[in-house]
Amino acid sequence: xxxxxxxxxxxxxxxxxxxxxxxxxxxxxxxxxxxxxxxxxxxxxxxxxxxxxxxxxxxxxxxxxxxxxxxx
Numbered sequence: 001x002x003x004x005x006x007x008x009x010x011x012x013x014x015x016x017x018x019x020x021x022x023x024x025x026x027x028x029x030x031x032x033x034x035x036x037x038x039x040x041x042x043x044x045x046x047x048x049x050x051x052x053x054x055x056x057x058x059x060x061x062x063x064x065x066x067x068x069x070x071x072x
Contacts, residue, residue: 001071014056017042024053 017023028039037058044052060067 010056013042013054014040025059026053026055028055028058030058 014023022043024041024043026039026041028037029035030037039055039058041053041055044054046052
């Protein structure tokens with residue numbers, strides 16, 4: 001299955017943030033169930049100096065090798 005363009009663009013943004021040292025690991029609350037999640041986010045500043053966080057996804061709980069199957 002081909003990776004959609006918008007997913008690839010998000011990944012490129014994530015790589016750019018990593019190269020620039022603009023990544024954060026944040027504890028957030030899952031909006032659907034209230035469970036704490038550890039979220040990987042890109043960090044930037046707006047014109048007023050406020051930090052803006054763009055979440056990319058949460059880290060897998062437990063053993064990620066048990067949570068996912070590789071592509072075939």
